[in-house]
Amino acid sequence: xxxxxxxxxxxxxxxxxxxxxxxxxxxxxxxxxxxxxxxxxxxxxxxxxxxxxxxxxxxxxxxxxxxxxxxxxxxxxxxxxxxxxxxxxxxxxxxxxxxxxxxxxxxxxxxxxxxxxxxxxxxxxxxxxxxxxxxxxxxxxxxxxxxxxxxxxxxxxxxxxxxxxxxxxxxxxxxxxxxxxxxxxxxxxxxxxxxxxxxxxxxxxxxxxxxxxxxxxxxxxxxxxxxxxxxxxxxxxxxxxxxxxxxxxxxxxxxxxxxxxxxxxxxxxxxxxxxxxxxxxxxxxxxxxxxxxxxxxxxxxxxxxxxxxxxxxxxxxxxxxxxxxxxxxxxxxxxxxxxxxxxxxxxxxxxxxxx
Amino acid sequence: xxxxxxxxxxxxxxxxxxxxxxxxxxxxxxxxxxxxxxxxxxxxxxxxxxxxxxxxxxxxxxxxxxxxxxxxxxxxxxxxxxxxxxxxxxxxxxxxxxxxxxxxxxxxxxxxxxxxxxxxxxxxxxxxxxxxxxxxxxxxxxxxxxxxxxxxxxxxxxxxxxxxxxxxxxxxxxxxxxxxxxxxxxxxxxxxxxxxxxxxxxxxxxxxxxxxxxxxxxxxxxxxxxxxxxxxxxxxxxxxxxxxxxxxxxxxxxxxxxxxxxxxxxxxxx
Numbered sequence: 001x002x003x004x005x006x007x008x009x010x011x012x013x014x015x016x017x018x019x020x021x022x023x024x025x026x027x028x029x030x031x032x033x034x035x036x037x038x039x040x041x042x043x044x045x046x047x048x049x050x051x052x053x054x055x056x057x058x059x060x061x062x063x064x065x066x067x068x069x070x071x072x073x074x075x076x077x078x079x080x081x082x083x084x085x086x087x088x089x090x091x092x093x094x095x096x097x098x099x100x101x102x103x104x105x106x107x108x109x110x111x112x113x114x115x116x117x118x119x120x121x122x123x124x125x126x127x128x129x130x131x132x133x134x135x136x137x138x139x140x141x142x143x144x145x146x147x148x149x150x151x152x153x154x155x156x157x158x159x160x161x162x163x164x165x166x167x168x169x170x171x172x173x174x175x176x177x178x179x180x181x182x183x184x185x186x187x188x189x190x191x192x193x194x195x196x197x198x199x200x201x202x203x204x205x206x207x208x209x210x211x212x213x214x215x216x217x218x219x220x221x222x223x224x225x226x227x228x229x230x231x232x233x234x235x236x237x238x239x240x241x242x243x244x245x246x247x248x249x250x251x252x253x254x255x256x257x258x259x260x261x262x263x264x265x266x267x268x269x270x271x272x273x274x275x276x277x278x279x280x281x282x283x284x285x286x287x288x289x290x291x292x293x294x295x296x297x298x299x300x301x302x303x304x305x306x307x308x309x310x311x312x313x314x315x316x317x318x319x320x321x322x323x324x325x326x327x328x329x330x331x332x333x334x335x336x337x338x339x340x341x342x343x344x345x346x347x348x349x350x351x352x353x354x355x
Numbered sequence: 356x357x358x359x360x361x362x363x364x365x366x367x368x369x370x371x372x373x374x375x376x377x378x379x380x381x382x383x384x385x386x387x388x389x390x391x392x393x394x395x396x397x398x399x400x401x402x403x404x405x406x407x408x409x410x411x412x413x414x415x416x417x418x419x420x421x422x423x424x425x426x427x428x429x430x431x432x433x434x435x436x437x438x439x440x441x442x443x444x445x446x447x448x449x450x451x452x453x454x455x456x457x458x459x460x461x462x463x464x465x466x467x468x469x470x471x472x473x474x475x476x477x478x479x480x481x482x483x484x485x486x487x488x489x490x491x492x493x494x495x496x497x498x499x500x501x502x503x504x505x506x507x508x509x510x511x512x513x514x515x516x517x518x519x520x521x522x523x524x525x526x527x528x529x530x531x532x533x534x535x536x537x538x539x540x541x542x543x544x545x546x547x548x549x550x551x552x553x554x555x556x557x558x559x560x561x562x563x564x565x566x567x568x569x570x571x572x573x574x575x576x577x578x579x580x581x582x583x584x585x586x587x588x589x590x591x592x593x594x595x596x597x598x599x600x601x602x603x604x605x606x607x608x609x610x611x612x613x614x615x616x617x618x619x620x621x622x623x624x625x
Contacts (some may be wrong), residue, residue, distance in 0.1 A: 005481035006441055006474045021506075028507035041565035044516035048524035051517065079569070090513040094521075097489055097497065101437070101482050105395045121507060168468050169451040169473065193554075200555030208475045268495055300579075323459060328617025329407035332414065340417035347377075347424065 001070065001154055001181070002095070002110055005103025008163035016161065017108030021117065024089050027082040039083060042208065046075055047087040051094065053193075069186060070154065072118030073147045074194045077126065078201065078208065081119040088115035109161050113154040121153070122146040139199050144191030151187040155179040365433075366494075366521075369486070372425060373493030378592075379423035384492050384500035386593040390600045391488040397604045398480045404469045406454065407614065409476050411607040415600070416483050423491040433486055434479060441478035445471040494518055503587060523568065524561045531557060 005013075050071030071091075075084035092110045095101040102110045129142035159175045162168050170178075201208050373380070379387070394415070401409055420427055452467035489497065495515065502511040531553065535545050545553055606612065 004441065004478065005395060005399055006445075006477040008399055012398065016377055024510055025507050028509040031509060040516060041520075041569040042562055043513055044520035044569075045524065045558065045561045045565045047513065047517040048520040048561065050526060051521055052528075061513055086507075086510055086513050088519070089510060090517045093514060094517055097485060097494070103395070104392075105399055106482070120526070148395040167470065169443075169448040169470065171451070191549075196551035197555050197558065200552055201558065204555065204559060281400040323617070323621075326407060326459060326617065327620055328613035328615065331616050331620060332613050334411040336410075336417040339414060340421040343421035344417060344424075347421070 001068065001113055001153070001158055002075060002092070002102030003106040003113075003161065005105045007165060007167045008103065008106045008109065010105070012161050012165045013105040013108060015108075016112050018337055020089065020108040020111040020115075023112070023120075024086060025117075027085040031082040031086070039079070043079060043083050043087050046078055047091050051091045052074060054091065054095070059078050068128075068152050069190045069193065070114050070118065070129040070147070072114055072150055073122070073126065073143060073195060074188070076123045077194070077198050081123050085115045085119040088119070088334070109157075111159075113157045114183075117153045118146065118150040122150050125149070134202065135167075136195075136199050139202070140192070140195040143195035143198065147194055148184065148187035151190065152180060155183040164244035182248070232295055281287065365429070369490050370493055372429075372490040373496070375424060377424045377491070378424060379419060379491045382491075382594075382596055383587060383589050383593040384496040384590070385503055385587065386527055386590075386597050387488055387492050388497060388500045388504065391484050391595055393601060393604055394484045397608050398477055398484075401473070401477075401610065403473060404466055406469055406476060407470050407617075408611060409473070409480065411610075411612045412480055412604075414605060415607070416480065416487065419487050419491070421484075423487060425487060425490045429490075430483060430486060434482055437482055438478070441475055445474035448474070499587075519568070520561070520565055523564055524557070527561045527564060528557055531560075 050069075053069045053071055055068075072084065072088055077088050078084075079087065092107055096104050096107050096110075101240060123146070124272065126142040126146040128136045129145060156176075156179070158246050159172070159179055163172060163239065168175075199208075214299075394412070398409070419425075420430065429530075434436065442620065448471040449465065449467035452465060454466045455463045456466045456469060457464050495518075498511050498514045501514075502508060536543060539545075
C-alpha cells in the first residue's frame with residue numbers, strides 16, 4: 001500500500017504529513033507515562049518483524065501503490081495503539097529512506113493509511129470481539145475482522161489521495177477495482193497470520209500481552225479531539241499550500257474546474273471562500289469522477305495549460321516551443337553528465353596532488 | 356527472505372558510503388535534510404505534463420553525485436531495482452489519456468505519454484535525491500538531524516531501535532533456518548504448519564536478545580539522546596549550501612531554463 005512521490009501533489013503530501021506528524025506527536029505524548037523499559041525493545045523487535053513482512057509485496061499495476069501485509073493490527077495488539085503508531089511511522093520511514101519503497105513526501109500518506117486505521121479505529125473493535133476472556137476462536141475472528149477493515153479503509157485512502165493529487169490518469173472506478181479486492185485477500189491472510197502469532201505469544205508469554213494491556217487501564221480514548229485536530233490541520237496545510245501553488249494552477253485546480261464547472265468559485269478570492277471551495281471540492285470530488293470515459297472531462301486538462309500564466313511551459317500548443325523544449329532539455333541533461341564528470345576529475349586530481 | 360538479505364546488505368553498503376569524506380559529507384546533516392525536502396517539493400510541484408523543464412534538476416543531482424563521491428553505478432542499481440514500480444504506476448496513462456497536446460515534427464504526442472514520461476522523471480529524481488542524502492549523511496545522522504529539527508524524541512529513538520533490531524531479527528532468523536537445515540538436510544524449507552510457531556519463536560527470541568541489547572545500552576549510559584561523533588556545527592558553508600540550492604531550485608522551477616537554452620541554440624544554429 002506504499003504510495004510513491006511520483007504520483008503525489010505537494011498539497012496532498014503536505015496535508016497528510018501534517019496529519020501524521022500530529023498523530024505521532026500525540027502518540028509520543030500519550031506514551032510517555034506508560035513507557036516502560038521493557039516496551040522499547042519490544043517496539044524495536046516488532047518493528048523489525050513487520051518490516052520484514054512488508055518486504056514481501058506485489059506491485060498493483062497503474063495504481064502507483066503496492067499490495068503487502070500491513071502489520072498494523074499485530075503491532076497494536078502487542079504494543080497498544082500509541083506505541084504501534086510510532087512503530088509504523090518508523091517502519092515506513094526506513095523503507096522510504098533505504099529502499100525507495102514509498103517516497104519521503106508520500107510518507108505522511110503511507111503512515112496515515114497503514115497506521116491510523118488499525119491503531120486508532122479498529123483496535124477497539126478487536127478488543128470488543130476478544131472480550132474479557134480471550135479464546136483462540138475470538139482472537140482469530142477479531143484479527144481477521146479488524147485486519148480486513150483496516151486494509152480496506154487504508155486502500156480506499158490510497159485511492160482518494162492519488163486522485164486528489166491528479167497525476168495518475170486512472171479513473172476512480174477502475175482504481176477501486178484494482179485496490180479493494182487485492183486488499184481483501186491480503187486482509188484475510190494478514191488476519192490469520194496476526195491471530196497465529198498473537199495466540200502463540202498469548203500462550204508462550206502471556207506477560208507480553210499484559211504490556212499492551214497497560215493501555216486498557218487508561219480512560220477510554222475519545223476519537224473526537226483527534227479527528228477534529230486532524231481535520232483542521234489538514235485543511236490549514238492544504239489551503240496554505242494551495243495558495244502557494246495557485247499562481248500556477250495544477251492538479252487540484254483542474255479537478256475543481258472539471259468537477260464543479262462553476263466559475264463563481266473562482267470569483268471569490270478571499271481566504272475563507274477559498275478554503276470553503278477546497279472543502280467543497282474535496283467533498284464533491286468522488287461522484288463525478290466515476291465516469292471519466294467521456295472524453296469531455298479530459299478536455300479542460302489539455303486546454304488549461306494554454307490559458308495559464310506559464311505561457312512557455314510544457315505543454316505549449318505551438319510546435320516550435322515544443323521542439324525548443326526538447327532540444328533544451330537534451331542539452332541540459334548532457335550538461336549534467338558533463339558537470340558531474342568534470343567535478344569528479346577535478347577531485348581525483350586534487351586527491352592525487354594531496355597524496 | 357532473499358529480498359530481505361539483499362536489502363540488508365544494501366543498507367550496509369549505503370551506511371558505509373556515508374563514512375567517506377567529501378565536501379558534501381562535511382555539510383551539516385540539517386542543511387542536507389532541508390535541501391532534500393525542498394528538492395522533493397520542487398519535483399512534485401511541477402504540472403503533470405511537464406517533462407522538459409524538469410531536466411535542470413538533473414544538474415543538481417549530478418553535482419551532488421560527483422562532489423559527494425558516490426558511485427553512479429550504485430545509484431543506477433537502486434533505480435533499476437525500484438523502477439518496475441514506477442513503470443507500472445504510469446503504464447495506463449498513455450492508454451487512458453489520448454488527447455494530442457503537441458507535435459514534435461511529424462510525431463503527435465498525447466497527454467498520456469507526456470505524463471508517463473513525467474512520472475518516470477519524477478521517480479528518478481525523488482529516489483536519487485533520497486539515496487544521495489543517505490549515502491552522504493548516514494542513517495543515524497539523518498535521524499539526529501530530524502530530532503534537532505523538532506521531531507518527537509520517542510519517534511527518533513524508535514527509528515534508531517528499529518534500525519538496530521532489523522539486524523538482530525535477521526540474525527536470529529538465519530540461526531533458526533540453519534538449525535532446521537542441519538536437522539533436516541533433505542527438507543530445505545520447514546513444513547507449512549510449522550511457520551506459525553516458527554514466526555512466534557522468532558519473535559520471542561529476537562525480543563529476548565533485544566532486551567539484552569537494550570539493557571547493555573542502558574548500562575553504558577544510553578538516555579535516549581543521540582551523540583554524534585562529529586556533532587552539529589552550522590557553518591558558513593551550510594548557509595551558502597542552503598541558500599544556493601534554494602536559489603537554483605527556484606530558478607529551475609520558474610525559469611524555463613530548458614526551453615530558453617533550446618531556443619537560444621536553435622537561433623544560433625539558424
